[in-house]
Amino acid sequence: NAGVTQTPKFQVLKTGQSMTLQCAQDMNHNSMYWYRQDPGMGLRLIYYSASEGTTDKGEVPNGYNVSRLNKREFSLRLESAAPSQTSVYFCASSDSGRDQPQHFGDGTRLSIL
Amino acid sequence: QQQVKQSPQSLIVQKGGISIINCAYENTAFDYFPWYQQFPGKGPALLIAIRPDVSEKKEGRFTISFNKSAKQFSLHIMDSQPGDSATYFCAASIRSGGYALNFGKGTSLLVTP
Numbered sequence: 001n002a003g004v005t006q007t008p009k010f011q012v013l014k015t016g017q018s019m020t021l022q023c024a025q026d027m028n029h030n031s032m033y034w035y036r037q038d039p040g041m042g043l044r045l046i047y048y049s050a051s052e053g054t055t056d057k058g059e060v061p062n063g064y065n066v067s068r069l070n071k072r073e074f075s076l077r078l079e080s081a082a083p084s085q086t087s088v089y090f091c092a093s094s095d096s097g098r099d100q101p102q103h104f105g106d107g108t109r110l111s112i113l
Numbered sequence: 114q115q116q117v118k119q120s121p122q123s124l125i126v127q128k129g130g131i132s133i134i135n136c137a138y139e140n141t142a143f144d145y146f147p148w149y150q151q152f153p154g155k156g157p158a159l160l161i162a163i164r165p166d167v168s169e170k171k172e173g174r175f176t177i178s179f180n181k182s183a184k185q186f187s188l189h190i191m192d193s194q195p196g197d198s199a200t201y202f203c204a205a206s207i208r209s210g211g212y213a214l215n216f217g218k219g220t221s222l223l224v225t226p
Binding site for chain 2: 004031033035040041042043044045048049050056058059090092094096097098099100101102104105106107
Protein backbone atom coordinates (compact mmCIF):
# COMPACT_ATOMS: atom_id res chain seq x y z
CA ASN A 1 0.00 0.00 0.00
CA ALA A 2 1.87 3.07 -1.29
CA GLY A 3 -0.41 5.77 0.24
CA VAL A 4 0.49 9.16 -1.27
CA THR A 5 3.19 9.14 -3.94
CA GLN A 6 4.90 12.34 -5.08
CA THR A 7 7.18 12.69 -8.09
CA PRO A 8 9.84 13.82 -8.52
CA LYS A 9 11.55 13.73 -5.12
CA PHE A 10 14.10 16.39 -6.05
CA GLN A 11 14.26 18.98 -8.81
CA VAL A 12 16.41 21.97 -9.71
CA LEU A 13 14.99 24.57 -12.06
CA LYS A 14 16.18 27.82 -13.53
CA THR A 15 14.15 30.99 -13.05
CA GLY A 16 11.40 31.17 -15.65
CA GLN A 17 11.21 27.44 -16.33
CA SER A 18 7.94 25.58 -15.89
CA MET A 19 7.32 22.33 -14.11
CA THR A 20 4.52 20.06 -12.91
CA LEU A 21 4.67 18.23 -9.59
CA GLN A 22 2.73 15.00 -9.59
CA CYS A 23 0.75 13.46 -6.74
CA ALA A 24 -1.23 10.23 -6.66
CA GLN A 25 -3.05 8.45 -3.84
CA ASP A 26 -4.33 4.89 -3.70
CA MET A 27 -6.65 5.22 -0.68
CA ASN A 28 -9.76 6.27 -2.62
CA HIS A 29 -9.81 9.60 -0.80
CA ASN A 30 -12.08 12.41 -1.96
CA SER A 31 -9.97 15.35 -0.76
CA MET A 32 -6.46 16.28 -1.82
CA TYR A 33 -4.19 19.16 -0.81
CA TRP A 34 -0.93 20.86 -1.77
CA TYR A 35 1.21 22.53 0.90
CA ARG A 36 4.60 24.15 0.85
CA GLN A 37 7.03 24.01 3.77
CA ASP A 38 9.63 26.69 4.33
CA PRO A 39 12.07 26.93 7.26
CA GLY A 40 10.43 28.53 10.27
CA MET A 41 7.09 28.90 8.48
CA GLY A 42 5.40 25.58 9.03
CA LEU A 43 3.27 24.25 6.19
CA ARG A 44 1.09 26.61 4.19
CA LEU A 45 -1.80 25.59 1.97
CA ILE A 46 -1.42 26.35 -1.73
CA TYR A 47 -4.54 24.72 -3.22
CA TYR A 48 -6.96 22.02 -2.27
CA SER A 49 -9.55 19.84 -3.98
CA ALA A 50 -12.45 18.82 -1.77
CA SER A 51 -13.71 16.37 -4.38
CA GLU A 52 -13.02 15.29 -7.93
CA GLY A 53 -13.78 18.16 -10.30
CA THR A 54 -13.35 20.97 -7.75
CA THR A 55 -10.34 23.05 -6.74
CA ASP A 56 -9.96 26.03 -4.41
CA LYS A 57 -7.23 28.46 -3.49
CA GLY A 58 -5.46 28.26 -0.18
CA GLU A 59 -3.30 30.75 1.66
CA VAL A 60 -0.48 31.09 -0.91
CA PRO A 61 -1.83 30.31 -4.43
CA ASN A 62 -0.01 32.98 -6.45
CA GLY A 63 2.30 31.54 -9.10
CA TYR A 64 0.70 28.09 -9.03
CA ASN A 65 -2.03 26.20 -10.85
CA VAL A 66 -3.54 22.83 -10.06
CA SER A 67 -5.41 20.09 -11.86
CA ARG A 68 -7.49 17.35 -10.27
CA LEU A 69 -7.02 14.90 -13.11
CA ASN A 70 -9.19 12.20 -11.56
CA LYS A 71 -9.95 10.96 -8.07
CA ARG A 72 -6.42 9.60 -7.63
CA GLU A 73 -4.28 12.38 -9.05
CA PHE A 74 -3.76 16.04 -8.15
CA SER A 75 -0.97 17.94 -9.90
CA LEU A 76 0.66 21.28 -9.10
CA ARG A 77 2.12 23.42 -11.89
CA LEU A 78 4.60 26.25 -11.73
CA GLU A 79 4.23 28.17 -15.00
CA SER A 80 7.24 30.46 -14.58
CA ALA A 81 9.36 29.44 -11.61
CA ALA A 82 10.79 32.11 -9.30
CA PRO A 83 13.47 31.77 -6.59
CA SER A 84 10.78 32.52 -3.97
CA GLN A 85 9.17 29.21 -4.90
CA THR A 86 12.18 27.27 -3.65
CA SER A 87 10.58 25.04 -1.04
CA VAL A 88 9.56 21.54 -0.07
CA TYR A 89 6.16 20.70 -1.50
CA PHE A 90 3.85 18.21 0.18
CA CYS A 91 0.75 16.59 -1.21
CA ALA A 92 -1.84 15.14 1.16
CA SER A 93 -5.13 13.30 0.87
CA SER A 94 -8.01 12.47 3.19
CA ASP A 95 -11.54 11.19 3.31
CA SER A 96 -14.21 13.89 3.46
CA GLY A 97 -15.19 15.14 6.88
CA ARG A 98 -13.88 16.78 9.99
CA ASP A 99 -12.15 13.94 11.79
CA GLN A 100 -10.42 12.43 8.80
CA PRO A 101 -6.62 12.47 9.07
CA GLN A 102 -4.60 13.80 6.21
CA HIS A 103 -2.02 11.41 4.79
CA PHE A 104 1.09 13.10 3.45
CA GLY A 105 3.58 12.10 0.82
CA ASP A 106 7.31 12.45 1.47
CA GLY A 107 7.59 15.69 -0.44
CA THR A 108 9.27 17.17 -3.49
CA ARG A 109 12.34 19.28 -2.77
CA LEU A 110 12.42 22.03 -5.37
CA SER A 111 15.26 24.53 -5.86
CA ILE A 112 14.96 27.42 -8.27
CA LEU A 113 18.16 29.18 -9.26
CA GLN B 114 -1.18 35.65 8.34
CA GLN B 115 -0.59 32.72 10.65
CA GLN B 116 -3.92 31.67 12.10
CA VAL B 117 -2.37 29.29 14.60
CA LYS B 118 0.48 30.47 16.80
CA GLN B 119 2.82 27.83 18.24
CA SER B 120 5.50 27.97 20.93
CA PRO B 121 8.26 27.27 21.70
CA GLN B 122 10.15 27.14 18.42
CA SER B 123 12.55 24.57 19.86
CA LEU B 124 12.64 22.43 22.97
CA ILE B 125 15.26 20.25 24.64
CA VAL B 126 14.06 17.70 27.19
CA GLN B 127 15.89 14.96 29.05
CA LYS B 128 14.81 11.37 28.60
CA GLY B 129 11.93 10.63 30.92
CA GLY B 130 10.87 14.26 31.17
CA ILE B 131 7.68 15.96 30.05
CA SER B 132 7.60 17.89 26.78
CA ILE B 133 4.99 20.64 26.50
CA ILE B 134 4.12 22.52 23.31
CA ASN B 135 1.51 25.27 23.24
CA CYS B 136 -0.73 26.66 20.52
CA ALA B 137 -3.24 29.49 20.30
CA TYR B 138 -5.80 30.41 17.67
CA GLU B 139 -8.15 33.30 16.92
CA ASN B 140 -10.79 31.89 14.57
CA THR B 141 -13.58 30.48 16.74
CA ALA B 142 -14.98 28.66 13.71
CA PHE B 143 -12.14 26.12 13.84
CA ASP B 144 -13.62 22.79 14.85
CA TYR B 145 -10.83 20.26 14.65
CA PHE B 146 -7.38 20.47 16.21
CA PRO B 147 -4.81 17.84 15.23
CA TRP B 148 -1.14 17.50 16.06
CA TYR B 149 1.29 16.20 13.46
CA GLN B 150 4.75 14.72 13.93
CA GLN B 151 7.42 15.04 11.27
CA PHE B 152 10.77 13.28 11.00
CA PRO B 153 13.55 14.61 8.72
CA GLY B 154 12.96 13.79 5.07
CA LYS B 155 9.40 12.63 5.67
CA GLY B 156 5.95 14.10 5.43
CA PRO B 157 4.01 14.95 8.59
CA ALA B 158 1.95 12.17 10.17
CA LEU B 159 -1.07 12.53 12.43
CA LEU B 160 -0.20 12.02 16.09
CA ILE B 161 -3.38 12.87 17.99
CA ALA B 162 -6.38 15.16 17.49
CA ILE B 163 -9.19 16.73 19.50
CA ARG B 164 -12.59 18.33 18.94
CA PRO B 165 -13.47 21.59 20.73
CA ASP B 166 -16.22 19.95 22.80
CA VAL B 167 -13.59 17.89 24.66
CA SER B 168 -11.14 19.35 27.20
CA GLU B 169 -8.58 16.57 27.15
CA LYS B 170 -7.64 13.54 25.07
CA LYS B 171 -4.99 11.00 25.92
CA GLU B 172 -3.39 8.37 23.71
CA GLY B 173 -0.55 6.52 25.36
CA ARG B 174 2.13 9.02 26.38
CA PHE B 175 0.56 11.84 24.35
CA THR B 176 -2.14 14.15 25.75
CA ILE B 177 -3.91 17.14 24.24
CA SER B 178 -5.33 19.72 26.63
CA PHE B 179 -7.89 22.08 25.13
CA ASN B 180 -9.14 25.38 26.62
CA LYS B 181 -11.96 26.68 24.44
CA SER B 182 -12.51 29.94 26.36
CA ALA B 183 -8.83 30.85 26.12
CA LYS B 184 -8.58 29.56 22.52
CA GLN B 185 -5.51 27.56 23.44
CA PHE B 186 -4.46 23.95 23.22
CA SER B 187 -1.33 22.09 24.12
CA LEU B 188 0.48 18.80 23.58
CA HIS B 189 2.05 17.00 26.51
CA ILE B 190 4.48 14.15 25.90
CA MET B 191 5.01 12.16 29.07
CA ASP B 192 8.14 10.07 29.68
CA SER B 193 9.80 11.62 26.62
CA GLN B 194 12.10 9.27 24.69
CA PRO B 195 14.95 9.96 22.23
CA GLY B 196 12.73 8.45 19.50
CA ASP B 197 10.28 11.32 20.09
CA SER B 198 12.87 13.76 18.71
CA ALA B 199 11.07 15.31 15.75
CA THR B 200 9.25 18.44 14.66
CA TYR B 201 5.72 18.83 15.99
CA PHE B 202 3.03 20.92 14.36
CA CYS B 203 -0.29 21.94 15.80
CA ALA B 204 -3.04 22.67 13.32
CA ALA B 205 -6.67 23.70 13.06
CA SER B 206 -9.27 23.20 10.38
CA ILE B 207 -12.73 24.32 9.38
CA ARG B 208 -15.42 22.82 7.18
CA SER B 209 -15.70 25.86 4.92
CA GLY B 210 -12.02 25.47 4.07
CA GLY B 211 -12.45 21.89 2.96
CA TYR B 212 -10.87 20.87 6.25
CA ALA B 213 -7.51 21.98 4.93
CA LEU B 214 -5.05 22.37 7.76
CA ASN B 215 -3.86 25.71 9.14
CA PHE B 216 -0.52 24.82 10.68
CA GLY B 217 1.52 26.44 13.42
CA LYS B 218 5.16 27.11 12.60
CA GLY B 219 6.38 23.98 14.34
CA THR B 220 8.43 22.99 17.37
CA SER B 221 11.70 21.12 17.02
CA LEU B 222 11.93 18.69 19.94
CA LEU B 223 15.20 17.08 20.99
CA VAL B 224 15.11 14.45 23.71
CA THR B 225 18.56 13.85 25.14
CA PRO B 226 19.62 10.45 26.56
